[in-house]
Amino acid sequence: MIKTERPPFQIVRGYVVAPRNPQGTREGYTTGASAAAATQAACRLLERDERPEFVSVPSPLGFDLVIPINRLSYAEGTATAGVIKDGGDDPDVTHGAEIIVAVRRVDRPGIHIQGGTGVGTITQPGLELPPGSPAINPVPRLMIAQGVAIALATEQPDPGVEVTVSIPGGEELAKKTLNSRIGIVGGLSILGTTGVVRPMSTASWRASVLQSIDVAAANSLKHIVLTTGGRSERFAEAIYPALPEMAFVQMGIFTGDGLRRAVERGVPKVTVCGMIGKLAKLATGQMQTHVAGGGVDVAFLADLARDAGADEALVAQIGSANTGRHVEDLIDAAGFTKLYEQIAARTAAMCQAHVKGVLTIEAVMFDFDGGILGRASVDARAELS
Template sequence: MTDADTGGIDGVVSDNQHPAATPDQDGIPAGPLRRGWTTGCCAAAAAKAAFAALLTGEFPDPVEIPLPRGGRAGFTLAETQLRDGAASAGIVKDAGDDPDVTHGALVIATIRPLPAGSGLRFKAGAGVGTVTRPGLALLPGEPAINPVPRAMIAAALAEVSGGVLDLEIEIAIPGGEKLAERTLNGRLGILGGLSVLGTTGIVIPYSCSAWIHSIHRGIDVARASGLTHVAGSTGSTSEAAVKALYGLPDPALLEMGDFVGGMLKYLKAHPVDRVTIAGGIGKMAKLGQGLLDLHSKRGSVDLDHLARLAVAAGGSPVLAERIRTANVAAEAFALATAEGIDLGKAIAGAALSTAAKAVAGSPIALDVVVFDRQGQLVGRAG
């Protein structure tokens, strides 16, 4: 996932204000977190520097650009090249303390003049992908440089020359094709590299907005592809299992992670006929408790809740007490299974109830499937 950017800042910013924070027990840095810059922001700054050099023969360094929601940002150039008919500038992306896959990547913009009346034309260089499926903000065949970064680039270029601009803007991210393997681009139909993303220019560490954005785009692609059944999964095991269970194609698979609420809210407004929620015992138990964000920081498995489900399914008071004192949900499940109690079905039913409330009023048909750590189906509802 890349470019988790939200919010905005005022004034001119050249460097983030806080040193790198030390990770806490969950791997998230503690203390003040450094904000970073999106690939779109870096591309806009690199494009402005290259255009200035094309006109004047000199690269502004540092180069400063406007941000979409006000304020400005300054960047130091990592590389420059001026040759007949073209100029290139590169900026190393700093994502701050966010675990952004493109942190440290070199973003290069190359500017070439075009005949009068051509306008601005965007081109995918090495490491930048191409859109191949409908449903995204860009048409198939377009370079994966999103609309806001395109607008940022245009605004930055306009500061160099306020006249009509007839230019080719090529954005490259060396090594981007390999980095893209760690994103959802392939599933979204963006092939050959990374997307140039960003809506504010600023990366907010651990904001999770990029992940939720990717879920939404996955839904858009599935709908545009005419798919009527999608499945959101909490992890790779449940995703592989639900894919095999229903024979779903890759575009129907939504890597929702902990963000079941973010997925369902968007689906309510952009429905498909059928939605399956797939996950492990612990995550689905938390959904059944009423949690729509399944991250450990939002809440843990309520063993009392599992005990009540077990009793409702015919379990004994002794079993209920043993579940209440279990270490984890998997142990509670094993205890119930040993007594012949179908706790998986009860967990799935409770999870379905929570999910149904989130999409109430929509035409979506829901079901929930629960898998163990080996990917075996252990519970189903809906």
């Protein structure tokens, strides 16, 4: 367990104050932490008629999160609490959603967690929970159970406690996520491994890429398509209409992670799709293509153009270009489309080299309207495949 001395949330004059990180953005808390807070508050109401305005939720990072309670009610043996999920400055569809937990005593000993309205159901293998389970991930389940234990001072209540987690409007919000693609239907997921949302964190994006590949592999897909975003994914779907939706994974900047996961899960073929800016970076061997890693290496593209037989005037123009799109304009104006094939071929080769030759790799470069500029593939090395 990672420890930290700095509690990220504290109460100041009756208000919960979340800190700002060195970049000046405000942190938040996860849906899992929200559910744990609501669980603890509801149990305190159920057992001791307490109505806390705030509760302290232990984070797996080793500190407590102070989380405000939005609502509390009791009727016919069931206590209900609600928490407004606060993602801080992180853009997330769950920010502002209310996580509602209803608790009641049941005859069976122990803690029984189930999903209510707006919480999705897992329908495909390859996730952390089996098909048929509510989409409440393992760490949030532990945090919810801990909330019960804190309130009741026992980890194995007898009679037991049934905990039902709901998200009003969750089914509609889930349409803005990729849940249905990875086999989570009917609502949102209760997520989080630390309880804390780090603004603009790429960790959750990377996790979703790996999870999507896990699901594709668990469903015996032999070919997945990694795209740099929604637009390139739409273009890729048009050239691979026979592939199921789960075969398409928006990898974003995590090309290297996606390729390695495909190897780990035994997926033999990967197609990498994108526009010139991203593929030009991959062609240099840059497997994490965040903008912070720098712009397109136009000097590399100029050298590639020279090796492909471009005249020196075009080479010089490419070498002084501003962006990848500018390079594309120059290539089109000169009619030297051979360079697109070279970029695609280098991209495929570098991606394959990244995984030591064990994948068959295809690279597809689109223009900004979905036309194919360049396409190349390299087969897995026979002695390694």
